Amino acid sequence: MRFIWYLVSLIVICLVLINNPKANNLNNFSKQLNTVSFTRSTQQSLNWLIACNVILFFLFTILSLLFIYV
Template sequence: MTIRLIWYLISITTICLILINNPKGSNLSSFGNRSSFISSTRSTQQTLQFIIAFNIFLFLFITILSVLFLYIN
């Protein structure tokens, strides 16, 4: 039950981060907001892409763990 909750949280977080990441845009203007909350500097984009890749890896790892746990029990 706890693994499933973590799995859902990671999947929702990953989807949100992918939607926020816009390498071609200069900021979050695609959402109608011209604030400088997330500027499009190279380091920010690289950090965001690293976090997305880490979340995807974590999602796949937890998926494999849950399948193995299902087969063990």
């Protein structure tokens, strides 16, 4: 279960970095993404994916805490 928790956390990090290509960190990564323009529906889909993955991350965090104390 920790593997899934780590995987979801990495997916959230990557999706947030893709969503904000103008950030000062990871300059090479952001330069590649500046050439790709996101449409409004693509941006909404990306925000939806980020929200779902954040919810999954919190659920796995709660589940892992429950399994520790049970």
